[in-house]
Amino acid sequence: MNIATTMMPSAGEAVRNVLMTPEPAAKVMAARHATREWRKGRLDAEFTVSMPVVPARPARPELLRPGQMPRRGKGTSVTKRIALIHALAHIEFVAIDLAYDMVGRFGADFPREFADDWLRVGAEEAMHFVLLDRRLREMGSFYGDLPAHDGLWDTAKETAYDASARLAIVPMVLEARGLDITLDTVERFRAQGDLLTAKVLNRIYHDEIQHVFFGTKWFEFCCERQKTDPHRHWKNLVKKHFRGGLKPPFNDSARHAAGLTQEYYLGIE
Known part of the structure; x- marks a missing residue:
């Protein structure tokens, strides 16, 4: 009788999934899942899957080059704060992909501790994004409501x-x-x-x-x-x-x- 062997998913596949998930809420969930599965020993320490040149991006925010970005100096105190929080949220959103790309792209060249560190960073960047997006929603806005920097x-x-x-x-x-x-x-x-x-x-x-x-x-x-x-x-x-x-x-x-x-x-x- 043939017994089918279930192969353990690889860390490379898990981090590529994070990068290829465009929508913010889903990306956060994928990031948390990848880090949790790694910590529990449920991912094979294999990094042979190729990483995308550019991660998948949501339909919003509109991405602009630096010279096209509107200046944040105009508006009320609240609108200025919303604009700054939105800019910071976008930085943290991109930072999620930067951390997981670090693992997937270079993990094979380093000891296992390298993946330990950068998967932790990725989960923390996801948490930072969630906290900032929550503040935007509490202030009557949300991530994607304003344009964002495309050069990150x-x-x-x-x-x-x-x-x-x-x-x-x-x-x-x-x-x-x-x-x-x-x-x-x-x-x-x-x-x-x-x-x-x-x-x-x-x-x-x-x-x-x-x-x-x-x-x-x-x-x-x-x-x-x-x-x-x-x-x-x-x-x-x-x-x-x-x-x-x-x-x-x-x-x-x-x-x-x-x-x-x-x-x-x-x-x-």
Whole structure:
């Protein structure tokens, strides 16, 4: 008698499913499911499935290039806050895909702990998105109600074939920039009496320190394996792949807590 063997789904398939799920609520569910199944040992540590060049996107928000984005300086205090929260929600929505693409695209090149870390990041980015979308709905709006920035995936496409470049730019530049500016944004919301949004952003800020730490940790793993000086290599990658330039002020204490010491970024402004 032939006994059929049920094959365990792979982690690569699970993360590709996240990337190919366009609608926000469904993407959040797929993200949570992938991370939960990995933690419970229900996914094979196999990363042979190809990742999409660009993830599936919902019909809304309308995606605009940076020069086409409306300025947030006009409108009432409430509409300005909604516009800023919407922009932050979009960043977190794209960050879900960035985390799972990190796992699916580069997981085979690293120890299992790499997937542990970035699947955790992906689930936390999904939670951040949910918290911000909830605030939008409480304020009479929702994610997709306003246009959003279409350039956030550009860096992912440019670094799709180099794990060290992806780590150098996404967590160690883009997310680290969040450490520099988020506390000021928290204070702006507090000053306007929006304590709920301030609380959400403060939660995101503390989670992002850990995310930047994971980026620094695995970037230094790459450099050790390649026998490359991490500070010099990082600066070279930033000059090559990040056209915006790094601009102070820097939150030195938060960056240090994330392992991103001044040897990395001082002198590259």
